[in-house]
Amino acid sequence: MDAPRHWAGTAATRILAPDGTAVGDPAVGLGPDDLRDALRWMVLARRLDRECIALQRQGELTVYPGFEGQEAAQIGSAMALGAEDFIFPSFRELAVALARGVDPVRYLWYHRGTWHGGPYDPRATRFGPICIPIATQIAHAAGYALGQQLDGVGAITVAYFGDGATSEGDFHEAANLAGVRRLPLVLFCQNNGWAISVPTREQTAGEIWRRAEGYGFPGVRVDGNDVLGVYAATRAAVDRARAGEGPTLIEALTYRIGAHSTADDATRYRDAAEVAGARAFDPIARFGAWMRSAGHADDDLLATYQAEADEHALAVRAGLVAQGPPPEAWAFDWVYAHPPAPFLRQREEALGG
Amino acid sequence: MDAPRHWAGTAATRILAPDGTAVGDPAVGLGPDDLRDALRWMVLARRLDRECIALQRQGELTVYPGFEGQEAAQIGSAMALGAEDFIFPSFRELAVALARGVDPVRYLWYHRGTWHGGPYDPRATRFGPICIPIATQIAHAAGYALGQQLDGVGAITVAYFGDGATSEGDFHEAANLAGVRRLPLVLFCQNNGWAISVPTREQTAGEIWRRAEGYGFPGVRVDGNDVLGVYAATRAAVDRARAGEGPTLIEALTYRIGAHSTADDATRYRDAAEVAGARAFDPIARFGAWMRSAGHADDDLLATYQAEADEHALAVRAGLVAQGPPPEAWAFDWVYAHPPAPFLRQREEALGG
Amino acid sequence: MAEWTMSAALNRALWDALIDDQRVLVFGEDVGVSGGVFRVTDGLQAEFGDRRVFDTPISEAAIVGAAVGLCFAGWRPVVEMQFDAFSYPALEQVIDHVAKMRMRTRGRVDLPITIRIAAFGGIKGKEHHGESPETYYVHTAGLKVVVPSSPLDAYRLLRHAVADADPVVVLEPKARYWGKEAGELATEGPGIGAGRVLRTGDDVTVVAYGTMVARALDAATVLGERGVGARVVDLRSLSPLDEDLLARCARETGRVVVVHEAPRTLGMGAEVAARVMELAFDSLAAPVARVTGWDAPYPPASLEDGYLPSVDRIVDAAMATVAY
Amino acid sequence: MAEWTMSAALNRALWDALIDDQRVLVFGEDVGVSGGVFRVTDGLQAEFGDRRVFDTPISEAAIVGAAVGLCFAGWRPVVEMQFDAFSYPALEQVIDHVAKMRMRTRGRVDLPITIRIAAFGGIKGKEHHGESPETYYVHTAGLKVVVPSSPLDAYRLLRHAVADADPVVVLEPKARYWGKEAGELATEGPGIGAGRVLRTGDDVTVVAYGTMVARALDAATVLGERGVGARVVDLRSLSPLDEDLLARCARETGRVVVVHEAPRTLGMGAEVAARVMELAFDSLAAPVARVTGWDAPYPPASLEDGYLPSVDRIVDAAMATVAY
Ligand SMILES: Cc1ncc(C[n+]2csc(CCOP(=O)(O)OP(=O)(O)O)c2C)c(N)n1
């Protein structure tokens, strides 16, 4: 099977080959329990993702952007972070949120139309608001990392974004600022081959990881469907940042198996064959195979995870559908810390009526 | 003498060493007349630049941004262009404008406050409007190059900008677009070491020419005070673009001898010693020395150029000070091709009163 | 008679413009093979080739900036900003260059740019997908700004916009993309700068645009049942405003209600109110009433209904104005 | 008694804020060693170190975006946009995040960001150095916007802005940076949201802000000589507006003139006119008059005087309003 087109060019680092055989050193610093956790999160995440698509079809969510195929990129990177580190996500990082301990029901308030931004507590979870204006969160991450640096707390920040985001001015300005100030920041790009209907080759003529050199810090290209490879690459970047050596740009080559979102019909612009081909590089199958061969997992364990994932997905569903519309007052309640008088009069006009 | 700090790192290509000895092949494709033209333009430009600073001190110009020290970068690059090629300048490219045949009096209307943008005819001169919002002109240049490519006219576009401009999102977006569409575009960065008070090392931690690789096209670093080196580098980029091979980013290492503008007091942030050091790398002295040694120029010729430059500067002065304020109606005359009725009523209100 | 959705009518407008003028280009994010999030550019690339209809990287500032450069080379760019809020990254280019370049070049370079923006709320979309950005554009001198409310008028306005030698921002009410109207597409009829009266009435004038026009008409029906004759004006052209029409309606009805989705403060209602006061103060029997979105960020889908002007709110405001 | 330029008063405000709150940071382009184009940050880096006062690359979007991120980490950023038009590249960050982030996080993250912008015209500057960007900010719900007109008030407003838990845009009238006022700098006095009456008079109210306040006062003197008592209101706070003050003045004088440099259409005058009409329609003896910049791009220096509201234009408008 051919790898997706956008994986061409500079070879990505990897530890596990697509068939699950180790081609690098799998001793990345994850013990057997961690390894099983990684697998478990990936299974859980995929199951929840599929549940969300079903929920959307049933009218329980508004538009939903699935992440199937990107589980290794998300879980592998998330597991490389410490509890004090802070994440600024884009809008497709539900798996990261899960691994981070964000309540998925709260997270999904976003896609239910219940609330905008960060319905969960971004400070407590150290997981920033979901961010739709492409690449804007990368500047927030740079600012947060600057704050960490000024506070000297030794924590680091990670910004997640897609291949398409690298075309925005905000990506550039934030990355350059990070370089100038050697910020404790990891720029984690999930290059999933597509930005809605636009393939990566029409997004940029260069390789994304190579951008870093122009900003004066390292870039790496990793096989984003190899959870161990992703973990190792992220871990190296995190350690670097924590040691005060500045930012790293990681380009994780992965693939968006589903449509851009439930509102998108990918058959308009993408061959079914491409998707079928990409399935041969499935991150869960790859890691599962290695876990078995390494003796860390067996059929029973996988069945347990699958059952747990079903249960988890149904619990999330139950929590979500129980969620009615919020009180009308919420449209006004947090706009200002000190709401001005004319604003309060309008609130009165709106809610009194 | 030490070269300016921002020249450190990757060695820039050069043909003439600072003392005027040839360290590369001076046969860059410029005949003796062209070479003398280059020298003449540089002398003319410097003289006019100084006249402008005097004019500003005398209240005949508003703020004026001088370019002393950047003559080789500007004249060398301008001479590499064909008559059909189009330039989108920043705000410090009076020397380019001169070499391009733009009427300097018209150009200086801008700095006199007589008119905004392009007081000259940008279509006829193929020299776009003076552009102050940093880096925005680079996107215009990309668009123009796209138009040339679509028209298949074989002409190319050059965008001029400074080191500071490379930190703006617009630089990035335009460069990336140029890479994706292999536009016939030359991105010419005059890295003069300073963006107002900020030195290049605080502007970016990388080297500017290296940015190109991330966009999938070549970047080159040239000694911007070597007019032959600049010509050769630009010529190569122009030929490449004309041949359909896409954009090139040129980082020309030069130095801003003067303050950012007549409104700026550079002593607040810059050591006099740095400027004195940079003077040892003067582009006119360098080229003049080589021209003499190569037998293309002698004292007489230089004296002629100097006299011509004096005369030229005084003629520009005379043309400029003769320029009174424009008619009030100009505030309205070209806003719309089809002025709407309410707009015409306001015009009436303004001019009738 | 053919029936058109607004999406199809806009698609046809682009199609016809691409045929009529070889210098027209259509580009933006996902406008090519995909045909646009709302299908407005569907089939154009297949028909006109990827030379004239093409996708760009996700770089709104460069999209608009490139359009400016293309004008120097004599092209006529039609660019799409995928959603209202995603036009904001291009605001610097719009304000500094699109709006000013003709003046800056003393008329030597026309800027026949059309900026199409899927705008306004009402589709229970996510944040940044329901904003009303018109104030940012209308306040920016040098632009023209139009908002169609129906398919046939969308065709007309977009054709006029593309043909205009000046830059025109076309705010397409995304909640109306799938609304239908029967009739023949035509460029004849009111152009940019003209409003139109969609319903006559002598007691109060209700001024609206975009999605709110249908609500204004519904409100007029309710008002009619209550014995109040409401005239409904579809503004269509936010810049320039149809001053004559506004003045005439204000004089004839003496009472004006203006409706929009945008926050009240410095929303279009402020300008309509100020202009009506300037033009017809003596005829006004009541203050111009504004029925608008609140001065708060556009809320989540679940709270959208309470934010957007409802038929009830319009009716109440009109009744209060009439009773004033 | 000490005499202060506005530049010096603003400088002292930042100085005092940096002392009072260790979480205050000051950053932007050329604010560090150079001390700012208008010297407002002069000496701050030397005093407080380059950890708290620092230069950034020329990246306005990242400057504002970083400020947002810093708020998540509990900092209180004061950022400078060097000139009005150079704040436009950051508009996406301002509109999408600065204005909305507190709501988006359901109050878990305050956004105590101060965005200082050297704004307005009147210094015979180059293009993009004389713009009046207030409409873009005032229309954006979630922000507060203030404009000082004098040194002592500049100190007060900037201190209030920095101390405010909400994002505040401070538009500093660059033509007034070197104007002087004698007195003690103090935070006491009218805060954000309050306008102030600078001159009493019962025949007409002239509402202005920033540089135009001085012109309004000059016009009031001329009007006084012609027997017309003009009350001058310095708006100070464009968002929120001091509705009570506007209503009271409109009721007491019955006639209102509003003055600003920005283009008329959807300039602040539109909102003042609409709001005054809503609040005091019955008291209005004449339409609210708008004396403003024209609906054209800000002109070159040579034509600036014809663009900005002059004392004459203010006087004429007031006389016409009084004679209405
Ligand atoms: C500023 C901005 N422009 C456009 C959009 C519309 N949009 C939403 S997602 C998307 C594609 C993003 O692609 P990528 O960065 O690769 O992320 P992915 O969707 O693949 O996860 C676009 C263009 C947006 N959200 N924000």
Ligand SMILES: Cc1ncc(C[n+]2csc(CCOP(=O)(O)OP(=O)(O)O)c2C)c(N)n1
């Ligand atoms: C968008 C924008 N931000 C800020 C400014 C203010 N400004 C004018 S020139 C300048 C420095 C430019 O530096 P560089 O690009 O190196 O060009 P140079 O002045 O050295 O020629 C700045 C920050 C501006 N003109 N536009």
Ligand SMILES: [Mg+2]
């Ligand atoms: Mg992608």
Ligand SMILES: [Mg+2]
């Ligand atoms: Mg520079």
